[in-house]
Amino acid sequence: MSTTNYIGKPTSRVDGPAKVTGAATYAAEFQVPNLAYGWVVSSAIAKGRITKVHSEEVLAIPGVLEVFSHENVPSLAWFDRNYKDDVAPGGSPFRPLHEDKIQFNQQPIALVVAETLELARYASSVLRIDYEEEKHETDIEAKRDEGFEPGNGKSGWMPPPPPRGNPDKAWEEAEHRLEHEYVHGAQHHNPMEMFGATVEWRGDKKLTVYDKTQGVVNVQNYLTKIFGLSKDDCRVINHYMGGGFGSGLRPQYSVFLAVLASLELKRSVRVTLTRQQMFSFGHRPHTLQYVKLGTNPDGTLAALQHHALHETSQFEEYTENVVNWSGMLYQCENVKLGYQLAKLDVFTPQDMRAPGAATGSFALEVAMDEMAAAAGIDPIDFRIRNYAEEDQNAGKPFSSKRLRDCYHQGAAKFGWDQRNPQPRSMRKGNRLVGYGMAGGVWDATQKKAAAKATLTADGQLLVSSATADIGTGTYTIMTQIAAETLGLPLEAVTFKLGDTDMPEAPVQGGSWTAASVGSAVKSVCEAIGEKLLKLAQKMEGSPLKGASPDEVEFVNGQIRLRQDPDNAVVIRDVLQASGETKLETDSSATPNMLKQGTHSMHSHNAVFVEVEVDEEFGTVHVTRVLNAVAAGRILNPKTARSQVLGSIVWGISMALMEETIMDHQFGRYMNHNYSEYHIPVQADIHDIEVLFVEEEDDVVNPLGVKGVGEIGLLGVAAAITNAVYHATGKRVRDLPIYLDKLL
Structure with a gap:
């Protein structure tokens, strides 16, 4: 309906002034x-x-x-x-x-x-x-032989697909083989x-x-x-x-x-x-992962096996999609994926940014780097040789996939061609320099959501939905969608959220809010537009008489004919002429299963990292990161970039610092504070660049968006781990990479 271009522009946060002036009130401040x-x-x-x-x-x-x-x-x-x-x-x-x-x-x-x-x-x-x-038990190492497969029906969990091909035989006959365990400890959200x-x-x-x-x-x-x-x-x-980060x-x-x-x-x-x-509640679970890879003589994957065991509480079976991604990210005919839980005397773990994928992609992407080195193939070339053109787990084509472009564009901008593939071959003074890369995949999901819109005679639009803004920019992108749909200036639009008196919306998580609530906002504003058009056609001498909704556009505060823009009426005049004080309506948006059910829908990324490792002290400095992301239509490059920046910082934290230490004698986390639970400070963060790869997708939802909150984290920890290997020649498979692991 509209040609006013707000979507896709780097718009500052509309809620920013309230936050920086202290006008924003939080739950414990009322x-x-x-x-x-x-x-x-x-x-x-x-x-x-x-x-x-x-x-x-x-x-x-x-x-x-x-x-x-x-x-x-x-x-x-x-x-x-x-x-x-x-x-x-x-x-x-x-x-x-x-x-x-x-x-x-x-x-x-x-x-x-x-x-x-x-x-x-x-x-x-x-x-x-x-x-x-x-007597208590809080050590997953003691539960290695007591893992069990969770039942179906767990919230948000998809059981791993059944094995395909003959992964055991294919691995035995492979040209190059590896099998290793990859570990990371518990991590807490700490908002x-x-x-x-x-x-x-x-x-x-x-x-x-x-x-x-x-x-x-x-x-x-x-x-x-x-x-x-x-x-x-x-x-x-x-x-x-x-x-929030999921907490x-x-x-x-x-x-x-x-x-x-x-x-x-x-x-x-x-x-x-x-x-x-x-x-005392919720955390990314301590996880043990076992990966076996084998390649053919031409460098294609002959076999892939990935098994994960992670903790849950005694009273709930918390499950994550840890291994499933390994069956879809690369082309392989012989795959076996396994997933088990171990009950411990801890609180139930909880979703933490990119739950499951952040865990599983670390193991897979480090293993892929190891296999590329063993086969003597550049890590990017190795991934492209094994590029998956369809989702083999589901047997469906991707609705869109520009991961190959993430590899190429990211590598070109990062300067990957300057990398000497030999470990310990690059230096800056007393520091060893390493380049590493990794990739990721995350679901592109739409949930049912609803919104309400009220347009008053003075041309002001109020849109509301019971969604959330945990710092992601929801206030801003919903304002942009509403303004563009009805052709109103941004300052004429107010978006409100976070109240159960408003139309129902899902929890904000899974990177689905932009797609879900955004589609509802677009729908309700289109419904207001149709009401406006009917009123405009009743105006005396209206140039819009007989025009269908497809024949008009909303732009610059007007409704006008697409083919003859000079024939227009002012939106504010329409309500005043009709005698109506306001127009109001509700609408909801649901996934189009006729389109979505036939496709596999995901966002993708490729991360490139430069590290410098002090040869004498073993300290790791992440000096450069470039994250190339393909996530459909980017509604607001400014807030989207901010999301990815935050993800990258967390990836650095996951790789080098973040771990909650359990004292098993007491069954108690010992570093439960900001001084001892290490997270990055400004001195730890250097050059970060975000590259959005253009991607069109008319299947995922009416807006063509995929969400960026979680995809930006994937691959970061693995890319850092791979860069550390390239710099030092030492392969670390348990996170975080403390300096003593490199000495």
Whole structure:
């Protein structure tokens, strides 16, 4: 309908001013009347049971309102073990304060509520709790022989496809062979904003819940089922989020405890977790991977086998698509993929940016680099020789795939031709220089989503959807889509999100928000446009009489004929002439399965890295990174680039720094703070370049977008690992690459 070109332009964030001036309000910042404060008490043991909570001593402190624990929490509607939130894995979800059983270290076992935050914190520190401790197991190495295959039906999980060909025989007969194990430890999300919830008591079990979440609808569904509330009585709001990375996909125990306390005390309550408690739920799981590759004499893959074993909790079967990518990224006729879980006494792991793919691609892409070296083939040439023209897992063509262009354009811009393939052959002073590369693939998904649009007589458009913006730029790209669809200036459009009173949208994750909510915004604005056209055709002397929607365009605040742009009416005049004060409508967008069901839909990338390794100290410096990404239509190069930059920084962190250290004697993460859980600082980050490869795709969704939040992470850790090998001649297969592994 529109030719006004906002989509594809590098537009600054419309929510930026609110964030940098402090006008943006986060979940634990809302000021509500009669507010009490809750402080969570965490378990000091990893497994066992609570024998006594000495709450009477704390309740004697003036200003302490209540101590909630399993000893006094009332029976709740959700105490059916089959209840799950909307994105829960299989099994029985953790139920805070339900019983005396301790299932993991730092488990929330009590909530102290007081008139002030300081008093609640002090009171929690003097609360005595007696335990009966049991032997725990938190080491996946001890579970190597106890892995089991998860059942079907786990949220978001696709079982690996059955083997194809004869991978064992093909590997035995291969010209070049390798088999290695690849390992990375647990990693925690660590967003800047800690989890917290402010619950406003509005009387008679009516609540407004301000929660840190990537999906207000998911939290509302969770709370209403647990506490037996109606949706009208439980409004959930999240307008801004200080980082999530997947940690906010599931409702965390902070919101449960805040709502519990509010309902019992009949007043407003706030619960905020500490940085240490941010390590008490959800993490990228500690994973062991085993890869076997074999090649034919011409350098094509003869056999590929990939097996993964990762941890889950005792009460849920958290699953990731770790190995599936290996069956689709490269052409190979003999493939066997395996995936197993091991139950440990830890909290259930949780989706973390590019869950499964970030894990699996590390192992596969390092193994591919090793095989290229063994076969004496350039790593890029090796990948191109094994380029997959269709998804062999599904037996379907790709809706679009420009990975070959990512290789070529990325290599040219990076200067890959300057690479001497011999390890330890390139130097800068006392530093060894290495070049490495790797690639990645991620799903391009569309979910059902809805939006509402209201156009007022003064030409202002308000569009809303109960989606989220966790820093991805949702506010901005939805404003761009709406403005372009109706031909309005950006300043005339306001997009609102993060409220369950708005039309329903999925959780923000999986890189599907742009495709899902964007399609809904486009649809609802087109519906407003059709209403406008009908009103315009009723105007006296209208030049648009008899014109169909396909024959007009919305541009520069006007509706005009495509073939005769001089015949136009001003949008603002249409409403004023009609006597209508506003036009309003709702619309939803769903995947077109007739088109999508016949194709495999994915984004792709190729990462190129330069490292410098100090020969004497073993310190690794990532001096250059170039990430070439093919992700369909790029709605906003500025915010999209920002997404990929963040992914690259995280990839550097994953390769060189990030690991949560478990002390198995206590079953407790020991570096549960920002000072000892290492993440990059500015001095660690140098030149980063993002290259978007042009890609058109009319299958994935009406906008042709694929999302960039997760694809940008893939390949980064592997490319760094490969560059370190090229620089030093030492192959590291367990992350992170600490300097002692290179000395």
